[in-house]
Every structure is written in structure tokens, then in C-alpha cells.
Amino acid sequence: xxxxxxxxxxxxxxxxxxxxxxxxxxxxxxxxxxxxxxxxxxxxxxxxxxxxxxxxxxxxxxxxxxxxxxxxxxxxxxxxxxxxxxxxxxxxxxxxxxxxxxxxxxxxxxxxxxxxxxxxxxxxxxxxxxxxxxxxxxxxxxxxxxxxxxxxxxxxxxxxxxxxxxxxxxxxxxxxxxxxxxxxxxxxxxxxxxxxxxxxxxxxxxxxxxxxxxxxxxxxxxxxxxxxxxxxxxxxxxxxxxxxxxxxxxxxxxxxxxxxxxxxxxxxxxxxxxxxxxxxxxxxxxxxxxxxxxxxxxxxxxxxxxxxxxxxxxxxxxxxxxxxxxxxxxxxxxxxxxxxxxxxxxxxxxxxxxxxxxxxxxxxxxxxxxx
Amino acid sequence: xxxxxxxxxxxxxxxxxxxxxxxxxxxxxxxxxxxxxxxxxxxxxxxxxxxxxxxxxxxxxxxxxxxxxxxxxxxxxxxxxxxxxxxxxxxxxxxxxxxxxxxxxxxxxxxxxxxxxxxxxxxxxxxxxxxxxxxxxxxxxxxxxxxxxxxxxxxxxxxxxxxxxxxxxxxxxxxxxxxxxxxxxxxxxxxxxxxxxxxxxxxxxxxxxxxxxxxxxxxxxxxxxxxxxxxxxxxxxxxxxxxxxxxxxxxxxxxxxxxxxxxxxxxxxxxxxxxxxxxxxxxxxxxxxxxxxxxxxxxxxxxxxxxxxxxxxxxxxxxxxxxxxxxxxxxxxxxxxxxxxxxxxxxxxxxxxxxxxxxxxxxxxxxxxxx
Numbered sequence: 001x002x003x004x005x006x007x008x009x010x011x012x013x014x015x016x017x018x019x020x021x022x023x024x025x026x027x028x029x030x031x032x033x034x035x036x037x038x039x040x041x042x043x044x045x046x047x048x049x050x051x052x053x054x055x056x057x058x059x060x061x062x063x064x065x066x067x068x069x070x071x072x073x074x075x076x077x078x079x080x081x082x083x084x085x086x087x088x089x090x091x092x093x094x095x096x097x098x099x100x101x102x103x104x105x106x107x108x109x110x111x112x113x114x115x116x117x118x119x120x121x122x123x124x125x126x127x128x129x130x131x132x133x134x135x136x137x138x139x140x141x142x143x144x145x146x147x148x149x150x151x152x153x154x155x156x157x158x159x160x161x162x163x164x165x166x167x168x169x170x171x172x173x174x175x176x177x178x179x180x181x182x183x184x185x186x187x188x189x190x191x192x193x194x195x196x197x198x199x200x201x202x203x204x205x206x207x208x209x210x211x212x213x214x215x216x217x218x219x220x221x222x223x224x225x226x227x228x229x230x231x232x233x234x235x236x237x238x239x240x241x242x243x244x245x246x247x248x249x250x251x252x253x254x255x256x257x258x259x260x261x262x263x264x265x266x267x268x269x270x271x272x273x274x275x276x277x278x279x280x281x282x283x284x285x286x287x288x289x290x291x292x293x294x295x296x297x298x299x300x301x302x303x304x305x306x307x308x309x310x311x312x313x314x315x316x317x318x319x320x321x322x323x324x325x326x327x328x329x330x331x332x333x334x335x336x337x338x339x340x341x342x343x344x345x346x347x348x349x350x351x352x353x354x355x356x357x358x359x360x361x362x363x364x365x366x367x368x369x370x371x
Numbered sequence: 372x373x374x375x376x377x378x379x380x381x382x383x384x385x386x387x388x389x390x391x392x393x394x395x396x397x398x399x400x401x402x403x404x405x406x407x408x409x410x411x412x413x414x415x416x417x418x419x420x421x422x423x424x425x426x427x428x429x430x431x432x433x434x435x436x437x438x439x440x441x442x443x444x445x446x447x448x449x450x451x452x453x454x455x456x457x458x459x460x461x462x463x464x465x466x467x468x469x470x471x472x473x474x475x476x477x478x479x480x481x482x483x484x485x486x487x488x489x490x491x492x493x494x495x496x497x498x499x500x501x502x503x504x505x506x507x508x509x510x511x512x513x514x515x516x517x518x519x520x521x522x523x524x525x526x527x528x529x530x531x532x533x534x535x536x537x538x539x540x541x542x543x544x545x546x547x548x549x550x551x552x553x554x555x556x557x558x559x560x561x562x563x564x565x566x567x568x569x570x571x572x573x574x575x576x577x578x579x580x581x582x583x584x585x586x587x588x589x590x591x592x593x594x595x596x597x598x599x600x601x602x603x604x605x606x607x608x609x610x611x612x613x614x615x616x617x618x619x620x621x622x623x624x625x626x627x628x629x630x631x632x633x634x635x636x637x638x639x640x641x642x643x644x645x646x647x648x649x650x651x652x653x654x655x656x657x658x659x660x661x662x663x664x665x666x667x668x669x670x671x672x673x674x675x676x677x678x679x680x681x682x683x684x685x686x687x688x689x690x691x692x693x694x695x696x697x698x699x700x701x702x703x704x705x706x707x708x709x710x711x712x713x714x715x716x717x718x719x720x721x722x723x724x725x726x727x728x729x730x731x732x733x734x735x736x737x738x739x740x741x742x
Contacts, residue, residue, distance in 0.1 A: 115457040185584070202584060206577030208458070210619045213556070213573060238593070238642045240649075246630065248581045259617065259638060262648065267630060271609045278611075278635065 001099070009293040009330030035219040059194075070204070075241050081227050081340040089350035092227070096357050097370070099138040103361075103370050111364035112141040113171040113197065113356075114163040118156060118182070119149035125176045140360055142167060153182045156285050157190050164192040170367055171197030171360035194367065199223075200249065208256045217359050222254035224351025225286055225307045226261075232340060234284065234305050237262040242282035244268045244275065244295070249308050250288035258284070273301075287328040297333030306334055306341040309348050380664040380701030385646050431514075452711040454599050454678070461720035463598070464509050467728050471510040474732075474741050475518065482735035483512040483729075484542040484568065485534040489527060489553070490520035504722050508555045511731055514540060523554045528561050528607045534561040540739055542568030542731035565738065570594075571620065587737075588730050592627035595656055595722025596678045597632075601712060605676050608633040613653035615639045615646065615666070615699070621659035621680050629655070646670075658699035664693040668704030677705055677712040 031332055085297055094129030104110055116191075117128050128144065135142040143166075145159045156174070164167045172195045180185050188200050199217035207215040228238060241263040245251035255265045263284065267276045270289075276299040279285055287295050288309035300306060310328030335341050342348055363369065403480065475481055484506055488499050506513040514537075516530045519613050527545070534540045543566045544565075549555050559571050565576055570588035578586040600607060612634035616622035623716060626636045634655065639646045647670040650656055658666050659680035673679060681699030698715030713719055 038566075130438075201583055202577030203574045204577070205580050206573030206575070209576050209580050209623055210573055211617065211623075238644050246582065251578055252582070259640075262640075262642040264637065264643040266635065266641060268635060269630075269633075271633040272635040273609050 002130070009296060009333055045370040051074040069112065076327075080306070080335045080338040081232070083229060083232055083305075083337075083342045083347060085342055087226075088228060088231050091231075092354040092358060093134070096354075096361050097138045099361060100225045102364065103368075104139070105371055107368055109364060109368045109370070110141050110168075111170050111360050112143060112166075112358045113173065114143040114145070114166070114169045115173045115175060116145045116147070116156060116159055116163075117175045117334065118151055119179050121177075124177075128175055130354070131353060134304045134357060135360075138357050138361075140357060141168065143168070149179050151179075151273040152328075154352045156187055160187070160190045162197060164190075169195065169357075170364040171195050173198055173356070187222070195363060197282065197356060197363055198357070199253070205248070205253065205256075208253060208260075218257065218355075219249055219253045220352045220355035220359065221250050221288075221309060221348065222257055223355045223359075224348055225254055225309065226257050227283065228247045228307060228349060229305065231304075234340070236284065239263050239283040240266070240281050240321050241284040241286070242266045242268055242279045243286045243288065244279065245288035245290070245309075246289060249329065251286075254288065254309075257285075289328050291328055292326050293328070293330040295334060297330065297337050300334050300337045302337050303339045304337070306338045307348060308342050308344050311344055311349060341343065380704055394680070398646055406497040419441075426645060432641060442679050451677070451706045451709040452603070452604055454676075454711050454713045454718060455705075456599060457596070457721045459599060459602050460725040463722075463725040463729060464505070467725075467732050468509045470732060474736065474739075475510070478739055478741055480735060480739050480741070481510065481512050482538075482539075482541050482731050483539045484544065484731045485514040485516070485540045486544045486546060487516045487527060487530055487534075488516070488546045489518045489522055490550050492548075495548075501545055502724060502727070506731075509728050510733075511728060512539065520538055520550050522550075527553065527558055531558070531561045535566060536563075540566065541735040542566055542571055542727075544727070547722075548638075552636065565579075566734060568727060568734055570624070570730070574626065576619070576627075579624060579631075588630065588713040588734070589726075590624045591723045591726035591730065592621050592659075592719065593628055593657075594681060594726045595719055595732075596625055596680065598722060599630050599713065600655065601677065603676075605711070607655065610634050610638070610654040612655040612657070613637045613650050613654050613655045614659065615650065616659035616661070618659060622657075624632055625657045625659065629657075645713060660699050662699055663697045664701040665698070666705060668701065668708050671708045672694060673706050673708050674710045675708070677709045678719060679715050682715055684718060703726065705715070 013083060022282060026339050088324040113131070115131060117124055132142045132144065143163070147155060156178070158176070160312050163172045172191045174187055174191065176184065178187060189202070189203065193201055193203055193216060197214065199205075199219035204215040204217055205215040208218065236258060243251050243255040243258070243265060246267050246269045251267065251269075254359050255267050266282075267277050268278055272278065276296075279295065279299045280301050282301060282304055284305050284307070285295070285300065286307045286309060290310055290312065292310070292312035292314050297305070306329055308327035308329040308331075312326050312328070313323045314326055316322065316324040325345050329341070329345070331341065332341065448491045471482060484502070486499050488495055503513045503515065513536070518526060518530075521715075522598060525551075531545070532544060534543045543562045545558055545562065547555065549558060553677065560573070562572065564572055564574055564587060567588050570576075570586065570590035575586040575588055578584040579589065607629060612629040614622050614626040614629070614636060617638050617640045622638065622640075626638050630636050637649050639649055643649065647667075650670045651672050653672060653675055655676050655678070656666070656671065656677045657680060659681060661681050663681070663683035663685050666677070677700055678702040679698035679702070683697050683699070685697055687693065687695040696716050698718070699714065702714065704711065
């Protein structure tokens with residue numbers, strides 16, 4: 001079954017990535033996933049446990065490196081539990097809907113998310129459309145500004161400034177990438193810290209890195225990864241965690257988040273000489289490197305939990321679209337070794353926008369002091 | 372010789388730490404070191420190489436984990452090169468003096484450092500005195516405000532605000548710890564980003580963590596560690612680096628700095644289950660945990676470079692002071708395994724204040740656009 005869906009890793013790892021995506025960020029690729037259909041599950045479907053109730057109580061600080069606990073292998077041929085990001089994301093959206101309703105009834109306030117889109121990239125437009133749809137479903141007001149590609153940076157900054165001041169807007173998202181004549185850093189830094197629902201402001205990142213500090217927002221994709229670990233009851237404290245990739249939007253904040261929960265982290269990147277050797281030590285692996293099927297079965301310690309953030313297009317003449325989506329992890333191999341794994345699509349992807357909605361709600365609650 | 376100076380690790384690791392220091396930070400302990408005498412060197416004294424000229428050119432990305440190159444073991448009984456922080460710090464201070472002279476001649480500007488000291492802690496007063504002396508030696512103007520322990524937070528903030536606006540002040544340092552009735556975070560965040568020579572502002576830390584961003588200042592102690600590695604020609608790119616300790620002022624920024632130079636980092640902390648096993652994989656070890664003699668010889672990979680940031684007082688009835696200073700590393704054991712090691716005292720300690728002077732000069736140059 002796996003091979004039907006994901007192809008043979010040994011060949012697909014050498015498959016030509018479609019050039020369209022070489023310059024886009026992983027985060028943007030996620031955003032395309034939303035309209036996809038439900039992923040075909042390779043292991044048994046498990047209903048995600050509610051919140052952290054299942055978090056296993058045993059302490060791990062004294063034992064060297066036990067296999068992660070809360071997800072069990074199947075009897076017979078080992079096959080990992082599929083971490084069903086689509087189902088978890090739906091549950092989170094339902095929770096958000098209920099909270100928004102309660103907040104509206106109690107205070108009259110409706111959370112609002114503003115998106116600034118510059119230019120005509122089809123992918124960006126798709127994402128903004130999906131975001132609006134997701135906002136609508138949970139009851140968040142959405143505001144959109146669509147500027148032509150030749151707009152000036154000042155125009156973008158002017159809208160950011162207006163949204164910063166607008167009491168109906170609780171989150172501001174600047175759709176990336178911006179046209180090349182704009183300074184992305186200037187634009188992102190202009191978003192008010194209190195409305196930085198993407199969590200990309202360096203002040204938020206600094207507070208994420210520092211002990212005894214609390215960021216106002218955590219970037220959506222790594223937050224989604226952590227939420228999956230929590231909701232599947234994966235114990236993090238004292239575990240070895242390896243993050244593959246050190247991007248500002250996924251790898252680096254994911255490592256900081258794991259460390260905040262007392263994992264012992266290692267960060268593997270393009271300059272690492274023996275990535276497989278280090279990865280094999282991990283109880284928890286987060287792969288966010290953007291390379292199709294890079295993590296083979298022999299990279300993974302038996303029983304590890306594997307979160308696959310990568311979303312890569314590889315050619316697939318048998319598909320009506322001409323391509324298929326695969327992760328950074330060779331699913332068909334790793335699902336036989338890991339105790340739990342996220343599929344691609346349907347794993348981390350749907351969590352990103354759920355976390356954006358969650359950050360927007362949290363912002364509205366904070367601004368209006370509603371608990 | 373080693374045992375004369377550092378005692379027997381197997382006993383001194385169990386030695387009672389003097390309670391005086393249990394609540395102080397590693398950074399503060401450093402600051403006491405300045406008046407200490409030159410460390411007795413256990414290996415041959417090597418003149419530190421100038422800048423990065425000795426950085427070995429071979430690429431390491433293809434070889435798994437070669438021993439760090441630029442520092443060689445002695446023939447005969449293996450003994451690590453002693454990384455002479457005191458000598459390097461002196462050289463840096465000389466360089467800073469020359470630069471300040473040149474800047475003064477060219478622009479008339481003299482760099483200025485302001486220190487705010489609240490209360491009567493003897494250690495803090497000693498540090499402030501040493502800092503003033505060090506400023507004087509290199510030609511930096513120093514400004515000092517000494518407030519009584521019962522001052523209000525508002526008074527401290529008022530002085531910060533004045534220094535923020537004062538064109539003669541290019542660096543502001545709030546001596547920690549503050550009295551307990553003050554909110555350290557509020558006070559530190561009030562220091563202008565442009566004058567945050569301690570590098571503790573979360574915005575600076577965020578920019579340190581993010582790729583393609585540049586912090587205005589890097590915290591002094593981890594910057595000193597990196598400077599020692601650079602000046603001894605230690606190759607960092609592609610190396611395994613383990614940082615022990617995850618404090619905001621040393622461990623965390625040290626890990627981020629190593630990663631910025633393409634090391635593969637792991638961060639070991641109090642919740643790590645097999646710290647020695649992970650540390651043994653490292654080509655470069657930075658120990659900043661504040662526990663006397665914790666790292667034994669068998670924690671270290673032969674040929675590794677070891678930077679010992681810890682400064683711990685242990686009882687020593689044979690000393691006139693009644694105590695001696697030891698690092699986090701069991702020097703007498705590790706110097707036989709490592710290829711290079713910093714002594715305590717005389718290793719990282721003297722570098723901290725040298726980096727403070729360096730940050731202050733850099734700030735003045737930036738503010739006055741002098742290159």
C-alpha cells in the first residue's frame with residue numbers, strides 16, 4: 001500500500017523535484033495542502049486523544065533512552081501509528097469555533113485576521129483563499145489587502161500600520177514571498193508584536209529562545225508539530241530529539257520548543273557530516289529539510305516518533321496532476337521502524353493553518369483580556 | 372602539577388561548593404576573576420595565533436568526525452594545548468586601545484560605557500571597579516550610577532532612559548543581580564537595543580537565533596568562547612559541538628553562535644539522561660553548567676577542544692583564602708584526552724570583559740559610522 005501511494009524511496013529519492021517549488025519555503029508549500037483530500041492511512045486510524053490527558057506519567061530522566069511510549073506498534077509486522085494531522089486539526093478547529101462563540105457571547109468581540117497579499121503568485125492566492133475559508137468556518141473575521149506586484153514597500157508598510165492600529169484586527173499575516181524589490185525583514189518587523197500571529201518577529205523568537213521568557217506567539221508549523229506530539233501523548237521531557245533543518249520558520253523554532261519541554265536537542269543541517277548517525281539516536285525526529293524521502297529506514301531508531309514537515313513534489317506520470325507529494329521521510333521504510341509517524345499529506349500540513357487560527361484567537365483573548 | 376592546582380577530581384567533584392555562590396550566575400562569577408593572578412599552565416604556553424589565519428582549510432563535510440586540527444597534542448604523554456585566555460584577552464585589549472586611539476584622532480569621539488549598580492553586593496562592586504579599570508586601560512570613558520538597594524525600579528529606568536539619550540554613552544550595562552523587588556526583565560528591556568552591549572535583549576537573541584539576521588551585540592561570555600576558538604585556529608564548520616548548560620547568558624547563545632558557524636550542535640542540560648555519552652561525540656565542548664569538575668576524562672573524545680566556562684569555588688583549607696576555583700571540567704583528567712583546553716582561572720574568564728570592551732567600541736563605531 002505504501003508503495004502505491006509514496007513510490008519506492010530508493011528511486012523517488014533520486015526523483016527530479018519539480019522546479020516550481022525550489023524557491024518556495026516549506027511553509028508556503030504547506031499552505032497548498034489544504035484543499036487536498038484526506039490522506040490514505042498506512043497504519044490503523046487512531047482517534048487522537050483529547051489534549052494532553054494521555055501524556056504518560058512515568059518519568060524518563062533516569063532511563064537512558066527508552067522508546068517513546070504512548071504510541072504502540074502493531075502486533076505482527078511492525079507498523080507505526082499514523083499521526084493523523086488532518087483529524088487533529090479538525091478537532092482543534094472545532095475547539096476554536098466553540099471558544100470564539102463563547103467569547104462573542106460574553107464580550108461581543110469577534111477575532112479578526114488581516115492578510116496582506118502582494119503580487120499575483122497563484123500559490124499565494126490559493127493560500128490566502130484557504131485561509132479566508134478556514135477563518136470563516138471557525139468564526140474569525142478576515143480582512144484582506146491585495147496589492148499589485150509593483151507596489152512600493154511604503155504602501156505595504158502603510159497597510160501594516162493601519163492594521164496595527166485597527167481594534168478589529170488581532171492578527172496580521174504578510175503573505176510570503178514578497179516581491180524581490182521589498183525588504184522582507186523591514187516589512188515583517190513592522191507588524192506589531194501583539195499581532196504577529198506568524199511568530200516570525202525576532203523579539204518573539206528571542207523570547208522563545210530564552211528561559212523564563214514567554215513569546216507572545218509561536219510560529220505555526222513548529223507549534224503544530226508540538227501539538228501533534230502532545231495530543232498523541234508523546235513524552236518529550238528528557239528525550240533525545242533531533243531536528244533536521246535549521247530554517248527560521250520551522251527547524252530552529254521547533255528545536256527551541258522541544259528544548260523548552262526539556263528534550264535534549266541536536267540540530268542536523270546541510271553541513272552535518274553524519275546526519276543519519278545522529279538521527280539514529282533520536283527518540284523524536286522532526287524532519288524539515290525539504291528533500292524528498294531523505295530519511296531512510298536505517299536513519300531511525302526503532303520506536304522513535306517521526307514528524308515529517310517536508311512537502312516535496314516529485315514527478316509522477318501516473319497521476320493526473322503529473323506529480324505527487326512526498327515528505328522528507330521515506331514513509332514506506334520508516335513506518336516499519338518508527339512507533340509513530342505523520343503522513344504526507346495529512347500530517348503536519350493541516351496543523352499549520354489550525355495553529356494560525358489558534359494564534360489569532362489567543363491574540364484576541366489577550367487583547368480583550370478574556371480568559 | 373595539575374593536582375597541585377586543581378585537586379583530585381574524584382574528591383573535588385564531591386567537594387562542598389561554598390554557599391556564597393549558589394545564587395550567583397556564572398557570568399557574575401567571571402567578573403570576580405579579573406584581579407586573579409595568571410593561571411599556572413599545565414601544557415606548554417602557545418602564543419595565540421592572530422585572528423583566523425590558522426583556520427585549517429580542509430573541508431570536513433565529507434569526513435565523519437575527525438579530531439579538531441589546529442591544536443596538536445604533545446609528543447610523549449598526551450597533554451592538551453592550554454588555551455591561554457589571559458594572553459588572548461590582553462592582545463584583544465591592545466587591539467582595542469589602538470582602534471580607540473585611531474577613532475579619537477579621526478573623529479574626536481571617545482567610546483563610553485555606563486554601568487548602573489544597585490545595592491551593596493561586594494561582588495558586584497568589585498566587578499564594577501574592575502570594569503572601570505579595564506575601560507580606563509583601553510581608553511573608554513566610563514560612567515557609573517550607584518543607587519541604594521531600596522531604590523525604586525522607576526529610578527533605575529530613569530537612569531537607563533538618560534543613558535539611552537546620552538550621545539557620550541555607547542554601551543549600557545545593568546549590573547546583575549538586581550534587588551529582588553525589581554523586575555529584571557523590565558529593566559533589561561529598557562536598555563536601548565543600540566547600546567545593549569551585554570547582548571541580553573531578546574531582540575538581539577532573536578536575531579542571533581535567526582539565519583540571515585545579524586544581532587547588534589553578542590553576549591560577552593559566549594562571544595569570548597568563540598574568539599578563543601577562532602584565535603587558536605579551531606575549525607568549527609561541520610564539527611560536532613556539544614554545549615553543556617542552556618542558560619540565557621552562556622549556554623543558549625553559545626549554541627546559537629556555534630550553529631551560525633555551521634557546527635552541528637547538541638545541547639545537554641540537567642534533564643539529559645546520558646550527558647557523558649552525548650558529550651563524548653563532540654569535537655568541540657563548551658561546558659557552562661556551574662558544577663565543579665563535572666566533566667571527567669571519559670566524557671571527552673580524544674582530540675576534542677574543551678572550553679570550560681564554569682567557575683566554581685570549592686573549599687581548600689590549604690589556601691589562604693580557604694577556597695580554590697575550579698571549572699566544570701576535571702582539568703587534570705581532561706587535559707590528557709583533549710587536544711586543547713581552557714584553564715580555570717585564566718581561560719574564558721578574562722575574555723568576558725575583553726568582549727564587553729569590544730562590544731562598546733563596536734557600538735561607538737556603529738553610532739558614529741566609523742569603520
